[in-house]
Amino acid sequence: MSKKFFIALSLIVCGLLFASEIEFTKLDTLYILQTTDIHGNIFAYDYFLDEPAQRGLAKIHTRIKEYRRKYETVLVDCGDMIQGTPLTYYYNRIDTVSAHPMIEAMNIMEYDAFTVGNHEIEQGTDVYNRCRNQSDFPWLSANSTLENDSTYFQPYIIIERNNLKIGILGLTTPAIPMWLDDSLYPGIKWQDMIETASKYVKILRPQVDILIGTFHSGFDETDGAEKTKLMDLPTDNASGLVAIQVPGFDLIFGGHSHNELPMKKSISVDENSPLQLISGSWGRKLGVAEIITASNADSSWIIQKSVWLEDIKEIQTSEEFIDLQSIYHQAVLDYIRKEIGTSKDTLSSAKSRLQDSALMQLINQAQLDFTDADISFAACFNTNVNIEPGPIKVKDIYKLYPYENYLYVVSMTGQQIKDFLEYSSRYYYWENGKLQTNQNIKGYNFDMAEGISYSIDYTKKSGDRIGNILLSDSASRLDLNKKYKVAMNSYRASGGGGHLPAAGAQENEVLFKSNLEMRNILAEYIMKIGFIENIVDSNWKIIIPQ
Structure with missing residues (x-):
């Protein structure tokens, strides 16, 4: 945080607290970090072109470690992780005995939650359940319902940072039947995102200080609307509609559309309006949300939240991923060069x-x-x-x-x-x-x-x-x-x-x-x-x- 920004923020905080006559004992800063639509890009390598590339979790991990050295953090992903490159195909279909490299990478990075994307489901039950079982973090999808009204994937998680309770609700695009045969998700019905969000906000909001939506769905509801209407399916890209129609979220992270949002840093002091973020695709950007809270002996509350994207092109690969690449990389090179x-x-x-x-x-x-x-x-x-x-x-x-x-x-x-x-x-x-x-x-x-x-x-x-x-x-x-x-x-x-x-x-x-x-x-x-x-x-x- 720059000195000028800190001074400005302090003036804002003092003004707000003075005006409301609320006493507080401390300020805390929490960073919530997001990736989405990584599509198999672990290492800084393009397996299609068979040459190095300036993207991937290997670079993002270095930046995440920098945040963790200074601040409390939460790390989430909004889906489409285990599909998209020859590397994921090789360990989805050919070498099914080794630990999956995508999950090994996510475990190393210590993700707190992962929202299921349509390309996870596309891989079939054997693949996504194998990956889920290897994960040290929950797979979320509150709208993946079964006949008994339970959910196939965990709907949400509540974690604690800075003595704050943070709720993370996962939702998956319900347009999956438009692309995928139902044999890939037996027994699952993909429910409307707005209705599901409304249901779970009522459950979560009284329990948490901060509520985050991690959705595998874009923010432009018109994208795909014509096709879902033809098939009588719920809205594909409904993250923006949830932000408007379902009060209670502090942040909504999107995915699926591969867009980047916001284009520049966005700051808000409105507790009733969720900031929106989507960090593109393929591990080119890291999504960052900064939440500044004040607290006293009785409660904690948000006084400012900001979101922005960080380009990781010039960042070096983390040491842990150099070791990981030595295990998984060569087998994939041998495969693609056949x-x-x-x-x-x-x-x-x-x-x-x-x-x-x-x-x-x-x-x-x-x-x-x-x-x-x-x-x-x-x-x-x-x-x-x-x-x-x-x-x-x-x-x-x-x-x-x-x-x-x-x-x-x-x-x-x-x-x-x-x-x-x-x-x-x-x-x-x-x-x-x-x-x-x-x-x-x-x-x-x-x-x-x-x-x-x-x-x-x-x-x-x-x-x-x-x-x-x-x-x-x-x-x-x-x-x-x-x-x-x-x-x-x-x-x-x-x-x-x-x-x-x-x-x-x-x-x-x-x-x-x-x-x-x-x-x-x-x-x-x-x-x-x-x-x-x-x-x-x-x-x-x-x-x-x-």
Whole structure:
């Protein structure tokens, strides 16, 4: 705390206490530190690029230790910790005997609480329960309810610092059914965040001096609202709504959206308005909340609270993490450097959302090869993939396909297939003589098909853009009344992106679910065919007016 700030604060405190004639015996400062959406970034290393990186828990830990040397602290995380890099995949799926490195890291850092994210649930019960059992801290999610009204995960924890009782309530985005098959969370119902927060604030507020919400959910309620409405699910990003509609919180920490909030230091002396914070993703920032309290023999109370983000790029890796890296790092490097095939040409995903490409064709052909589907849907997740001529390695597949999706086959009518593509086409629009990108649509929600050929005409209104749909194997027109077998990833088949609900196909029969994840399916397909090359059938195209 700077000298000028301390003097100013002292004047504020004295003014408040003098005005209210409250006697106090001491002032205390408490720091509540937050991480979120780390997504497997323990070490300062990028396993996708196979090179060092300026991020990760290893750096954040150094800064946390600096705080702890001077002050009382609380450390929380708001979810999506155990998924996202080859390191987490390796210790989630391949080496399941060793202690999980993410949990080892969190135990070393002495986290006080962890709120469950959707990507924890995505890993399945075996993985997240194994990790939970290894944890020295509670996994929180008050809205993970079971039939008997109990919760699958612990709803909250009360801890003590500076003789203050601090309540921490965890909530998870209830939009999980939109992305994940219910076999990944058997028996759990994900309840509305606002209703759940209201219930637990009544329980917690009388017991604690400080109440913190640690939510795996963003602050912009409009983000994802269209898709949750289609599936009749509670609001996905409801942290901001809780802050407005549920009085009683002093701080609300968010996650899930990967946003950074606040952009500059925020200070408040309003005890009825919770400060909001979300520290981005991948361990690039540390979220910091400073709470200054006054106390006397009878009680304690908050006189000021502040929140800000700290960049950790220039901070050194902690000594404990150097030791941890020596245990876990090399096995992952050996895994990602394994050769699985050969590329004859330079392959790029740069224009994969504008025209058919060899890399997108590879994904769709792998999906068709693994199933007996007639048609395949897939999206380009990363437009920065470049595969040079020569050996193809496992790390190349991670760049192309970073998610732990499975492969499904869904029964769809020809009309539903057309409507699916119409909905997907919203990623672009035509304006002022140019093709424009819709900033409200994520790039990974623009799907491309194989097994049919078609055109997209953006000079036509939405719902009438997809034309000339022909079956690739016969060149006959797609029968709008006939049922077809359509391959897609588990995210899309569960309703992710809103495509199936928009096409009226959310309740359609699922004909097949793979036991292998999509990256493994891609790797096996490349090993099967031996090589890939830059040959494209150009089965779809965007019509650009001349």
